[in-house]
Amino acid sequence: MGKQHQDVRMSSQTVRVLETFLENPARELAGAEVQRHGNLGPGTLYPVLLRLEAAGWFVSRWESAVVADVQRPRRRLYRLTSNGLARASAVFADFGQGVPA
């Protein structure tokens, strides 16, 4: 089982999500992209994203594209907050993996 890190339980799925975002902390990622990079299933990914967002690690917004233009629903984009970045870095420091560059 994962390790409790403050108010977020660090399961292996949570760590993989954080690892995906830490590859480029400034980048905004949609859920489908996180699934592909982190090799996660939707059944576990979306609850993790919502938990991290609720804990203040992430912020999310709708993409700016107009639905009528792209002919598809809008994607929800997630991004690490400064607080989330610091705490995610601490998570990997605790795990002895170091902070990704």
Add this chain to the structure above:
Amino acid sequence: MKTRHDLPDLAHRLILRAAHMAPAALKERLQEEWLADLESRSGFVTRLRLAIGCCWATGIIIRDFRVPQLAASGVSGGHKPLLGDWRPMLPALSRRTIAFILIGAIHVLVIAAFTSGLAQHVVAKIPEFTHVVFLDEARPEHPKLPPPDNFKPVVRETGKIDLRVEPPVLRVPDGDPDSLTPALGPQGRENGAGRDGQQAVTRAWGGPGKGFPTTDEYYPLASRRLGEIGTATVGVCVDARGALSADPTLAATSGSRRIDEGALRLAKAGSGHYRATTDDGQPVSACFSYRIRFTLN
């Protein structure tokens, strides 16, 4: 009947259903987000896998975001991770549907078990549970109890009945041999000339002959158990061939009905094995009596 073009709608409807089951504050957001994710995927299996995953995620999200203030925050306020609760929740399927699916699956398993012979293997293995163990234990020998002091076997003395009949003297009238009168009596022999100048006939009385049954074969069982012994006298009429010409009769009782009946059965069974009475060496029909003694060895 669904066609291949209708199949992608299944994933779409599952996602709509899953989003509908989500907490109210997240319904629209999750629906649009998941549908956008669905649009980025191609292939029926991939899209269906996403839809099923969204159904699973809904169950987790419902448990995580059950706190009322989540709705007020628009997204989430606090959370209660419950990943340990792994029970799947499929909002697209009602409890009734799930129950029907489970019942159908059980029926399929049972039918598959019978058709594949699995049940036969199970039944064949059942007798193996029966084990017969022969205990190699010596049976304790019970000491033989002595007979009671006042025990005496019942022996009925019937007395000896000796019917001795004086051998008759047969006189043959002159010129009329048919006037001979048969007489009952034990085996005897007449010799010599008669009185009054009449010529005497030499008669040898018949009796049990070769192959005659023994008393052991006709000893009444009840008499044998009770220790009864006795002698009965039976009268028989035997022809020249040694066979009975009439049923034997009881000439003198032994004192026991069972002994008498045994003697009569023995006398009747000996028909054909009698030694015929002879007159001057010639076998003739004659009636005589003889004694049958039943004794225990």
